Amino acid sequence: MTATQGLWNRLFETAQGLGFGMAGAVAANVDPRRAVLEGWLDQGMHGDMAWMAKDPERRTDPRLVLPEARAVVALFHSYHPGPLGTPLMDTPRGRIARYALGDDYHDVLVKKLRALSQVLDDPTARVYTDTGPFLERSVASRAQIGWTGKSGLLINPKLGTYGFLAEIVTAHELPLAEKPHPDRCGSCTSCLDVCPSGALVAPGIVDSRRCISYLTIEHRGPIPRELRPLMGDWVYGCDLCQEVCPWNRKAPVTEEPAFQPKPDRVFPKLVDLLLMSQEQFSQTFKGSAIKRTKRRGMARNAAVALGNAKDPATVPALRQALSTDAEALVRGAAAWALGQIRSEAAIKALEAAQATESDAEVYEEIQLALRGE
Numbered sequence: 001m002t003a004t005q006g007l008w009n010r011l012f013e014t015a016q017g018l019g020f021g022m023a024g025a026v027a028a029n030v031d032p033r034r035a036v037l038e039g040w041l042d043q044g045m046h047g048d049m050a051w052m053a054k055d056p057e058r059r060t061d062p063r064l065v066l067p068e069a070r071a072v073v074a075l076f077h078s079y080h081p082g083p084l085g086t087p088l089m090d091t092p093r094g095r096i097a098r099y100a101l102g103d104d105y106h107d108v109l110v111k112k113l114r115a116l117s118q119v120l121d122d123p124t125a126r127v128y129t130d131t132g133p134f135l136e137r138s139v140a141s142r143a144q145i146g147w148t149g150k151s152g153l154l155i156n157p158k159l160g161t162y163g164f165l166a167e168i169v170t171a172h173e174l175p176l177a178e179k180p181h182p183d184r185c186g187s188c189t190s191c192l193d194v195c196p197s198g199a200l201v202a203p204g205i206v207d208s209r210r211c212i213s214y215l216t217i218e219h220r221g222p223i224p225r226e227l228r229p230l231m232g233d234w235v236y237g238c239d240l241c242q243e244v245c246p247w248n249r250k251a252p253v254t255e256e257p258a259f260q261p262k263p264d265r266v267f268p269k270l271v272d273l274l275l276m277s278q279e280q281f282s283q284t285f286k287g288s289a290i291k292r293t294k295r296r297g298m299a300r301n302a303a304v305a306l307g308n309a310k311d312p313a314t315v316p317a318l319r320q321a322l323s324t325d326a327e328a329l330v331r332g333a334a335a336w337a338l339g340q341i342r343s344e345a346a347i348k349a350l351e352a353a354q355a356t357e358s359d360a361e362v363y364e365e366i367q368l369a370l371r372g373e
Helices: 003-017 034-042 105-120 136-142 190-194 212-217 270-275 278-284 289-309 312-324 328-341 344-354 360-370
Strands: 022-027 071-078 126-128 163-170 200-202 234-236
Touching: 003 022, 003 105, 022 136, 071 105, 071 136, 105 126, 105 163, 136 163, 212 234, 212 289, 234 289, 270 289, 270 312, 278 289, 289 312, 289 328, 312 328, 312 344, 328 344, 328 360, 344 360
Parallel strands: none
Antiparallel strands: 022 071, 071 163, 126 163
């Protein structure tokens, strides 16, 4: 056994002990999908995520991150929580993407990556998990961890799609994967068919501007009016394309305690999310990836979901948000929701707000809601 192979064996064994279900390595050279990234950016499919368009050369060449780089270790860690059950029907409830039901994966995985990198004894090594300049799915595919499915997600034939990707860039030489993992989606189009907003514009190509995950997390302004009815009850992320993927049917449940769902994040009450104070939001989602959307974003998402639920019993909460929330973003979404419910109480709430609202965009939302548009 060569020293290089021995190092890899120790690294792989340690990775498995830390909970990484798959690991592989590729050469630290220019990613062959650079042209795909550049075309995607040229079409504006990254939406408001301006950082994705910053320095695409660095994003596709690890040597611009670490000049001494010889290899990139790609890793896959499952977060599959298993069945979530069904929500109670007592009040409208929202849905949160499975990856955010437990602790923030950034915090959990970075600790594991740092422990794993110690095996390399490489002081220059860099670790990343959705935090660095990498085309993570391309790296993972070239490392034979899986393939990029038609959903745009990395699919592992044993572990499915419910997984976090991570990387270690090292100056060490390591045994490298000889060719990418073959695509095994075949003729299946389940993910393409289920996407309500048409975000999957082609197999493996996601237009972020129409993606529910992007709209509920990264998009900071009002949700485009034509997309609001398509969002259903999702308030943080979306799992629809994963829920229908055949490769998830037999995927094992994660053994990582940190990724077990927190009870208050599984089907949360929409009214509670709408009316949360900043203090309540910070306390509820402390140590969670959900904090990325900020209170105003979560309240906006909850209002849109309440509009889709069309439950007259939620009018008092929406009226309160419309009349008292300090954020115009939230007031505008509440006005839209009241316009969707269109009960007598909802119309009265809109008429009352019309007389006092000073923000032009919110006032326009109220006018459109009153006209039933």
